[in-house]
Amino acid sequence: MxxxxxxxxxxxxxxxxPVPAIAAPSTPRDFVVYGFSQSDVGDEDPQVYTLKPDVTIRAIGKWSTAGDEAADYNFAQIPRYHAQGTTFMGSGTASVIFPRDFATEAIYDDMSTRDAENVPVPHDEFGFGEPVRRGNLFNPAYREHLLAWARIQIDGGVDGINLDEVNGGFSGGQKYGFNGNEGFDDYTLADFNRYLLAKYPAFTPADWQARFGMTGPNVPRPDVPFDYRAYLRAGGWQTDPLNAANPLAAEWGRVVPNRLYAGDTTFTGTYVRRYWKELVDRLRGYAASRGRRLLISSNGLWPYVDFNSVGMYPWNPDEQTPDWKGADYVPVRDGHLNGAKSLGPNYRYLKERSREIAGDVPVAVFIDWPNEMMTNYLNLPPGEQRDYWRIFGAEAYANGLFPAFHLKDTVGSPTAQEQGMLGFLTRYSGFYRAHADLFRGxxxxxxxxxxxxxxxxxxxxxxxxxxxxxxxxxxxxxxxxxxxxxxxxxxxxxxxxxxxxxxxxxxxxxxxxxxxxxxxxxxxxxxxxxxxxxx
The missing domain is CATH 2.60.40.1180 (Golgi alpha-mannosidase II)
Incomplete structure (x- = not known):
């Protein structure tokens, strides 16, 4: 220092x-040192007690059936976090589901997203070696499913909930080349009917036909929902519903994973925002009923949060690049750190978009996993791993963001301690803690x-x-x-x-x-x- x-x-x-005494941060506006250490719900990471971050953005992660019961969890670690002034964020996937997660196959099918031919969409691209799908945020039973495990974590004493990949069920997956052929189930189409009626309240059948090429009785009506799947089949777009030739594609909108932009007033943007707010309000209300204040975060840029935690991974939407991989948040050239690159414009972009979407809340960035960026980071020589934080971690602070210092993931990658990084990260983060007023707000x-x-x-x-x-x-x-x-x-x-x-x-x-x-x-x-x- x-x-x-x-x-x-x-x-x-x-x-x-003199270095000021460390007091427990009272709100996210006081956080300066963020850590990323995610464990399975029954596990604990002792590295956290060395780094002593103000918060770990996803201390535990509910996955499949692990976390369905209170007995699955190691809630005894939460007082240890609090004793050193660290905020404990619970978390879980908001969209990845497996057959074993539900009592019957019929329930699993009902919870699943569907393509424009009303068939559940597989997501074998995850490579789990077993069937996997995305849960349907538009299904009220699925939203209740998310709330159920989150309530268990709240009752166990977590300070907050981080919901991962909230809008993950619209890509179409590898089966459809990620062209957006997903989300065309009955629940979502009923909402689409409501959206169109609210947006065009005075339209007659002739208006629907003239504007969108609808035919016969298949138009939005209060009593009988518009059959969008039939409309897509008639136009030949049932395997490519976001095709530019489809007049309703612009009304439907294109969902950007882990982003909910402030200006998105399309159907999907409007209703994802509505259901996300419902989840947030109900979680905060549940905590308040127990005399607790609950923090909310999510992977990406989202409204109604206490802080945004942005995962850095390939194919992100934060920079237009020839290969479509987006901003290169872990710049590597021939296996070595490309310290000559500046991430300042990318960090500033995230800061500005977050302000538009969520207002004046902190923004943390973390190397997401498992993906190419995390692999590149883990494979750097030790000195260059340290330089990543000295250059690009510092550049996050220099643009009003907060880097989440990486300790551990849940897929068995080497931990910070195993790579000889824990001592450095602890000393280095101490500089920011000691001079916190330079970096807050x-x-x-x-x-x-x-x-x-x-x-x-x-x-x-x-x-x-x-x-x-x-x-x-x-x-x-x-x-x-x-x-x-x-x-x-x-x-x-x-x-x-x-x-x-x-x-x-x-x-x-x-x-x-x-x-x-x-x-x-x-x-x-x-x-x-x-x-x-x-x-």
Whole structure:
């Protein structure tokens, strides 16, 4: 941890600041150190008691029948979390289902999503070696199924619930090339009928025919639902219902996995939002009936949450790329970390979209699994694994987000301790904990930052404590290549009374000048990450 400096004019005065006592965060707005350690419901990860994060975003995960009964759980670990000030988030899949999860095959079929020919959609692409489908969020019995296991976790004492892959049942899976042929069951189509009637309340049969090519009596009506599957068959779109030639495809909408954008007013966007809010309200209401406040999160960008936890995986929608894989959140080249790449634009995009969707709530990012990004991270040489957090973890903080430091998954991958990372992560996260006020509640400031040195990503953030300039070094050759005497300038509304410099990489000295709001700071060294606090 670097020695802080108060600088006034061109004089730098070293101060030895005591590390503040660690208090248990009271709300997500107080979280600064996020951990990712997910265990099966009956297991416990001792690494958490070394890292001591403010929160683990999915401490346990309900999967299939594991978690159906209170006896399945190790709730005794929750007081141990609380004793060290760590918030315990329960969790479970909101959409992956197996035949054994339900009493009968008929119930399983009723809970399953269906294609446009009313056949349950398989999801063999998961590679579990057994039948697997997606649960139907539009089925009230399925929503009750989700609430049932979540209530068990609430009764067991969890601080929050993280629901994973809430809108997972619309892709069509590998069977249909992920073209969106899923979600065409009777429950969903009844809601589609309601949606169309509400959107076009004055339409006559002639209007439906003129606008959408509907024929005969098969139009939306209050008494007899519109048979959308018959409409698709008549148009030849029953295996490709989102085909651009289908006039109703735009009304239906295209579901983006783990995203519920604020501007999505299509049928699927409107009703997924409605049922998601129902789940959230009922969970919070259940906890309140027991005198508890419950935190809510989900994988991705969602409304009505206390914080968003965004899984980083290939084929994400956060950047348009030629290969369609999306933003490369774990940049690797020939098996080595590509520290020259900046994730600043991607992180800023997530921050801005989350604000549109959920308001001013914290946003954490974690390496999701099992996928190519996690594999690339786990296969990095140890020094480059550390550099991933020193560069890209720091760059998340530098853009107002929070990286969730990776400890453990549930598929047997090497843990942080097994890879020799636990000690580093504990020491490194201690810098952010000790200087928490620099990182809580940050938003991007409108003023531009100029850095005369190349390969440095610079951002200007502000929170209730003041402004901070963040410098991330992307000059990388197997390790960060340091810079000396980095000159940073910004035009501010007024000159700061003082400037303080922090770095997790060691002590820093700086000189400053400021006239008429034009601030110039020269930092003597940038290794991976420096923060300039303006007060």
């Amino acid at each position: 670097g020695t802080p400096l108060w600088t006034v004019g061109a004089v730098a005065l070293a101060l030895v600041a 940050n938003s991007h400031a409108p003023q531009a930052v100029r850095v005369d040195t190349p390969k440095i990503a610079a951002t200007l953030l502000h929170n209730r404590h003041g402004r901070t300039i963040h410098l991330v070094n992307h000059r990388y050759a197997g390790a960060p290549v340091p810079w000396s005497n980095v000159v940073v300038s910004a035009a501010l509304p007024s000159c700061p009374r003082a400037v303080r410099v922090f770095s997790p990489d060691g002590p820093r000295r700086a000189t400053t000048t400021c006239r008429n709001g034009r601030l110039t700071v020269t930092v003597d060294r940038l290794e991976a990450y420096d923060v300039i606090a303006l007060r």
